[in-house]
Amino acid sequence: xxxxxxxxxxxxxxxxxxxxxxxxxxxxxxxxxxxxxxxxxxxxxxxxxxxxxxxxxxxxxxxxxxxxxxxxxxxxxxxxxxxxxxxxxxxxxxxxxxxxxxxxxxxxxxxxxxxxxxxxxxxxxxxxxxxxxxxxxxxxxxxxxxxxxxxxxxxxxxxxxxxxxxxxxxxxxxxxxxxxxxxxxxxxxxxxxxxxxxxxxxxxxxxxxxxxxxxxxxxxxxxxxxxxxxxxxxxxxxxxxxxxxxxxxxxxxxxxxxxxxxxxxxxxxxxxxxxxxxxxxxxxxxxxxxxxxxxxxxxxxxxxxxxxxxxxxxxxxxxxxxxxxxxxxxxxxxxxxxxxxxxxxxxxxxxxxxxxxxxxxxxxxxxxxxxxxxxxxxxxxxxxxxxxxxxxxxxxxxxxxxxxxxxxxxxxxxxxxxxxxxxxxxxxxxxxxxxxxxxxxxxxxxx
Amino acid sequence: xxxxxxxxxxxxxxxxxxxxxxxxxxxxxxxxxxxxxxxxxxxxxxxxxxxxxxxxxxxxxxxxxxxxxxxxxxxxxxxxxxxxxxxxxxxxxxxxxxxxxxxxxxxxxxxxxxxxxxxxxxxxxxxxxxxxxxxxxxxxxxxxxxxxxxxxxxxxxxxxxxxxxxxxxxxxxxxxxxxxxxxxxxxxxxxxxxxxxxxxxxxxxxxxxxxxxxxxxxxxxxxxxxxxxxxxxxxxxxxxxxxxxxxxxxxxxxxxxxxxxxxxxxxxxxxxxxxxxxxxxxxxxxxxxxxxxxxxxxxxxxxxxxxxxxxxxxxxxxxxxxxxxxxxxxxxxxxxxxxxxxxxxxxxxxxxxxx
Numbered sequence: 001x002x003x004x005x006x007x008x009x010x011x012x013x014x015x016x017x018x019x020x021x022x023x024x025x026x027x028x029x030x031x032x033x034x035x036x037x038x039x040x041x042x043x044x045x046x047x048x049x050x051x052x053x054x055x056x057x058x059x060x061x062x063x064x065x066x067x068x069x070x071x072x073x074x075x076x077x078x079x080x081x082x083x084x085x086x087x088x089x090x091x092x093x094x095x096x097x098x099x100x101x102x103x104x105x106x107x108x109x110x111x112x113x114x115x116x117x118x119x120x121x122x123x124x125x126x127x128x129x130x131x132x133x134x135x136x137x138x139x140x141x142x143x144x145x146x147x148x149x150x151x152x153x154x155x156x157x158x159x160x161x162x163x164x165x166x167x168x169x170x171x172x173x174x175x176x177x178x179x180x181x182x183x184x185x186x187x188x189x190x191x192x193x194x195x196x197x198x199x200x201x202x203x204x205x206x207x208x209x210x211x212x213x214x215x216x217x218x219x220x221x222x223x224x225x226x227x228x229x230x231x232x233x234x235x236x237x238x239x240x241x242x243x244x245x246x247x248x249x250x251x252x253x254x255x256x257x258x259x260x261x262x263x264x265x266x267x268x269x270x271x272x273x274x275x276x277x278x279x280x281x282x283x284x285x286x287x288x289x290x291x292x293x294x295x296x297x298x299x300x301x302x303x304x305x306x307x308x309x310x311x312x313x314x315x316x317x318x319x320x321x322x323x324x325x326x327x328x329x330x331x332x333x334x335x336x337x338x339x340x341x342x343x344x345x346x347x348x349x350x351x352x353x354x355x356x357x358x359x360x361x362x363x364x365x366x367x368x369x370x371x372x373x374x375x376x377x378x379x380x381x382x383x384x385x386x387x388x389x390x391x392x393x394x395x396x397x398x399x400x401x402x403x404x405x406x407x408x409x410x411x412x413x414x415x416x417x418x419x420x421x422x423x424x425x426x427x428x429x430x431x432x433x434x435x436x437x438x439x440x441x442x443x444x445x446x447x
Numbered sequence: 448x449x450x451x452x453x454x455x456x457x458x459x460x461x462x463x464x465x466x467x468x469x470x471x472x473x474x475x476x477x478x479x480x481x482x483x484x485x486x487x488x489x490x491x492x493x494x495x496x497x498x499x500x501x502x503x504x505x506x507x508x509x510x511x512x513x514x515x516x517x518x519x520x521x522x523x524x525x526x527x528x529x530x531x532x533x534x535x536x537x538x539x540x541x542x543x544x545x546x547x548x549x550x551x552x553x554x555x556x557x558x559x560x561x562x563x564x565x566x567x568x569x570x571x572x573x574x575x576x577x578x579x580x581x582x583x584x585x586x587x588x589x590x591x592x593x594x595x596x597x598x599x600x601x602x603x604x605x606x607x608x609x610x611x612x613x614x615x616x617x618x619x620x621x622x623x624x625x626x627x628x629x630x631x632x633x634x635x636x637x638x639x640x641x642x643x644x645x646x647x648x649x650x651x652x653x654x655x656x657x658x659x660x661x662x663x664x665x666x667x668x669x670x671x672x673x674x675x676x677x678x679x680x681x682x683x684x685x686x687x688x689x690x691x692x693x694x695x696x697x698x699x700x701x702x703x704x705x706x707x708x709x710x711x712x713x714x715x716x717x718x719x720x721x722x723x724x725x726x727x728x729x730x731x732x733x734x735x736x737x738x739x740x741x742x743x744x745x746x747x748x749x750x751x752x753x754x755x756x757x758x759x760x761x762x763x764x765x766x767x768x769x770x771x772x773x774x775x776x777x778x779x780x781x782x783x784x785x786x787x788x789x790x791x792x793x794x795x796x797x798x799x800x801x802x
Contacts, residue, residue, distance in 0.1 A: 094766035119769055123554065212749055212767070272638030275660050278751070279636060415553070415768035423572075426751050430663065440572075446553055446770065 041079035043362055046353075051081030053350035058099070058106035059340065060092035065305055065372070072367035076357055082350050090211060093418065100125050105345035108355060110160050112340040113410040114148040115417055120343070121151035127347040128154045133356055140359055145376045148406055149341045158359040161367075162339035162376045164393040165220050165300040165407065167321040169286050172314075174295065186228065186327040190259070193266055196295050202269035204260055205294035207285025208277045208429065215422030217282050218429060219409040220336065221257040221298065227334035228327040229253045232403050239408040241445055245416070246438035254434050261429055269294020278426050289319055298324055300338070301393040304372050314388040321389055323396065335396055338407040339376065413446050420444040485522055542782065549775035553768075563776035573777075576755040579669050580784075583676070583740060583756060588733040591677045592726065595684025600714060603692055612689065616682035623679065623742035630675045631747055634661040665753035672754060675743050680736065684729045691725035692718060724799055731792045738785055757781045 035041065036048055061069060066088040073084055087106070089095055093116060099105050100120065111117045120126050129137065137146060137158045149157035168189075175182065180196075183189040196203035208217050226235050230249050237243045238250060260266050264274050270288025271280045283306040286297035290311065297303075301321065304313055312318045326333060342358050344351055357363055361379020368375065368385055374393045382394050396402060409417035420441045428437040450457075552559050567573050595615075602611040618626060635645030639658055643649040648658045662668045695718065703717045719726075741758035748754045750763065757777055765774025 094762070097766055097769065116769075119554075212745070214749060214751055272636070272658075272660075275663055276636065276638060279660055279663060413769070415764075415770050419763065419768040423751060430752065443570075 036079055036081070040075070044076055044079040044357075047076070047080045047082070047357055050350035050353055052083075053081075053348070054083040054085050055108060055348075055351050055354045056085040056087065056106045057108045057110070057354075058087050058089070058092065058096060059110035060088060060090070060112060061110065061340075062088040062090060068367070068370045068373070071370055072363070073354075073357075075366070076354075076363075080353065082354060084354060093414070094212075100345065107346045107348070107351045108342060108344050108358075110340040111157070111343055112338060113414070113417065114341070114406065115411050115413055117149060117157060117341055117343060118151040119414070120345075121154065121156050125345060126156045127344040128156055130352070133352075133359070136356065137359055140361065140377050140379050142376055142378065144404065145339070148411075149343070157341035157343040159339045159376050160342050160358060162374050162397065163300045163302045163337055164374070164396050165336040165338060166224055166324040166334070166396070167299065167301055167303075167389075167393075168324050169289060169297040169299055169303060169319055169321045170295060171289050171292070171318065172316055172320050173318065174289075174292055180295070182322045183325050185325050185329055189325055193260070193296075197265040201295070202265075202267060202293070203295045204266045205269040205271065205280075205285055205288045205297050206261060206267055206277045207271075207280035207282040208426065209279055209281045213418065213422065214278065215425040216409065216418070217285070217299065218257075218261065218277075218425035219417075219421055220300070220407065221261060222254055222425070223405075223408040224298070224324055224334075224336045225253040225257045226250065226408065227336060227403070227405055229256055231331075232334070232405060235405055235408065239411040241412075245442035245445060246435070251434055251438060254428070254438065258428075258434065275430055277429050286319075301374065301389050302372070304387065304389050317388070321392065333399065333402045335399075335402045335404045336407060337397065337404060338410060415446050416441060416444060481525070482522065485519070545775045545778050545782075548771055549779045551772050551775075553770040553772055555771050559772065563772045564780075566773055567776050567780065572755070573760065575753055576750075576757060576760050579754065580738065580756045582666075582669060583673060584734055584737050584784075586670075586673050587676050587680065587737040587740075588730045590673075591680040591733050592684045592688075592729050594677065594681040595686075595729070596688050596726070598681070599685045599689035599692055600718065603689065612685065615685055618679045619682040619686075621679070623740075624746050626675055626679050627743045627746035630671075630678070631662075634671060634747075636660045662748050662754075663752050668748065668752055668754050672743055672747055675747070676737060676740060680733050684733065687725055687729050688722060691722035695721045724795075727792075727795055731788055731795075734788055735785060738781060738788075757784075 036045075036051075041048075059066075059069075066086065070084075070086055076082070077084055093113070096106075096109055096111075096116075105125065111120075117126070134155050137155060141158055145159050145162075146155060149155060149159070170182075174180075180192055181188070183192050193203040206217065208215055210216055223235075226238060229252055230238075234243070234249055238245075238247070243249070261277065262274055267274055268276045268280065270291065270293035271277075282299070286299055286303055286306075287308075288294045289297055290308070303321075307313065307319065314320055323333075342355060344355050359377070361377060364375050364377035364380045365384065367373055368380055368390075371387050372390065374380075374385070374390050374397065376397065380394075382391075382398070385391050385394055397404070409421050411417065412421070424432075424437045424441045427440075428434065548555055549563055550558060550560060552562075598611075598615055602608050605611065621629070632644070633646045634648075635643075636648055636658055637643050637645070639652075643652055643658055645661075647661060652658055661671055699717060699721070700713075703713060708716065739758055740756055741762065744750055744754055744756050744759045745762070750756070750759045758781065761774045761777040761781065763774075764770045764777060
């Protein structure tokens with residue numbers, strides 16, 4: 001080994017390092033909060049006393065929707081001095097697991113899958129609610145929604161946003177021009193589809209591509225049709241695996257969905273043949289309606305977020321939605337929906353304050369005022385909801401005659417609900433038969 | 448983009464740079480100071496020993512050697528320690544833990560024995576994934592190395608050699624995810640009524656074909672994904688092999704020329720045997736990279752349409768589906784597949800050293 005004596009260089013290196021370190025150290029945050037004692041901040045007085053603390057939130061909500069979220073708690077931050085550090089990720093489900101396993105969980109997370117929530121709860125990773133929070137939650141949310149955030153008799157979270165999935169988007173103008181009626185039964189829906197197909201047009205457009213989650217929009221079709229061809233009880237048995245996944249009743253529902261999804265005469269308006277379903281991004285799935293290349297697109301109310309800026313949404317606009325009709329209206333009005341739940345992985349006082357604030361009516365109203373959002377929070381002032389589809393969704397959500405069920409694939413274990421079921425749906429759309437698809441999913445249910 | 452909004456990220460970047468500077472700078476300082484210190488001590492010991500005079504000459508001889516040698520060993524150990532510690536934390540512990548987890552259930556709570564391994568070979572899906580991995584690992588090293596070699600030979604001493612080499616080397620600089628996104632556009636599909644946006648479909652339509660969903664039909668889609676990997680790796684093969692070709696002694700080439708070889712004989716009898724060690728290094732490196740392939744599959748198809756490979760399925764099982772046991776079993780299997788390649792490589796290196 002060649003050993004040379006170069007103490008000067010060593011000191012020079014050390015000196016440069018010291019400078020570099022000094023430079024990075026000079027960066028402080030400048031607080032620009034409101035006066036905590038002002039009238040504006042009065043509603044937040046209960047959450048004050050944690051000035052300068054920060055709370056991290058991790059969720060799957062990104063882009064424009066995430067900006068609205070940040071905006072919705074801006075005033076809370078300014079008045080309480082709590083800094084909310086929000087991070088939305090497209091790999092939320094996998095990364096949350098990694099963060100929790102790595103001992104570095106976020107303080108709060110918005111989990112859209114009750115199945116995943118239960119998994120964390122059973123692993124003792126989630127902090128249960130305090131008695132005070134629990135009674136607030138019970139006062140503000142319907143019991144059946146809280147049920148989805150309950151595991152082992154403990155309440156772990158409250159719903160934040162909600163969505164209604166049983167909608168078909170269409171162009172009111174095109175319907176009027178062609179003399180089409182909004183169908184109110186499955187029968188009418190199919191007759192309308194045939195009528196459009198007879199004109200050599202594709203009535204439906206569908207997009208199933210969603211990156212890692214490709215296939216999920218197809219599971220919504222299956223769930224909606226499970227609710228329409230079977231009773232809600234059978235639906236519950238299906239999602240909890242009390243009946244096998246390849247039960248003949250499931251087969252019937254899937255085949256009924258196949259009447260549309262696998263029908264080359266019906267799909268895929270604006271994109272190509274049946275196989276184009278799996279490669280069409282779900283965000284772009286319904287856009288051909290605006291170009292008149294297809295007539296109907298079954299997707300949740302949140303599809304409004306993906307419409308180009310300036311699109312007029314409403315009963316007399318460029319695009320609007322109608323309720324995905326029941327097969328037999330006499331048997332009630334099934335509604336499929338979803339939502340995300342606020343859960344806590346840590347329980348510092350600032351975290352508790354944010355958690356508690358997010359379940360209040362004040363928060364629900366401040367978020368709803370920004371648009372494109374609904375919630376099952378019953379303190380929400382429905383008259384203040386302005387966007388047409390939001391209004392329609394709230395009507396459906398609050399409809400007492402409706403039978404509401406949570407998205408089935410989100411209730412199932414992740415290995416099925418966000419694994420083999422998605423994959424199975426893709427193979428099924430690409431030509432695999434229903435029976436062997438369901439056998440494949442059944443075989444993968446964790447024992 | 449608003450720079451103010453990005454402050455946290457920029458700050459994090461600064462921290463990272465600072466941490467990097469501290470660690471690397473610290474190591475440099477250590478490298479400078481510590482050996483100096485040992486050198487001075489050794490000098491002092493030598494001086495002391497020689498100052499002892501002839502009376503001490505018979506006795507301390509072996510002692511003097513050990514005084515001079517022991518610190519060297521300690522020094523070597525001192526520099527090895529961080530590496531050993533990092534290897535233990537980053538490689539040995541996870542490997543052992545993964546192996547242990549592969550014998551447990553999805554939640555890593557109960558022992559299940561060999562159930563996960565049985566699952567791996569019983570499921571048709573997983574069998575398809577193993578087959579795909581095999582196709583990858585056979586085709587990519589073979590084709591990438593061949594292309595790299597042929598290219599290196601063809602451009603050797605050509606007029607615009609550096610430009611030609613840069614062209615094929617450039618994909619190396621693109622991340623796997625970036626490359627996959629680029630190629631996704633190449634394979635993009637629009638139905639016949641519309642203008643094609645994908646290069647491949649446009650060419651296909653021009654020669655009279657119907658636009659196809661290239662990534663939708665097995666087994667063609669796996670081959671098309673393999674093309675992406677080859678596109679990236681051929682540049683690496685070319686650079687290493689080109690350097691090896693340039694290192695062939697000029698007199699060997701000249702002697703062969705004087706013996707009157709044609710270019711074909713030159714390639715098979717002079718070039719190829721001379722660059723054999725480099726060739727093996729390239730094939731082994733590309734093979735290991737191919738066994739681990741994950742980004743390409745995940746970005747383009749996410750393993751749908753029967754394109755799954757082991758690494759992708761391992762990630763899905765362990766992190767997305769919460770089936771840690773099954774994911775770990777796949778990881779262990781992948782590890783087992785890499786071992787023979789590594790053993791071959793190590794033995795090969797040893798053999799070269801002996802020669």
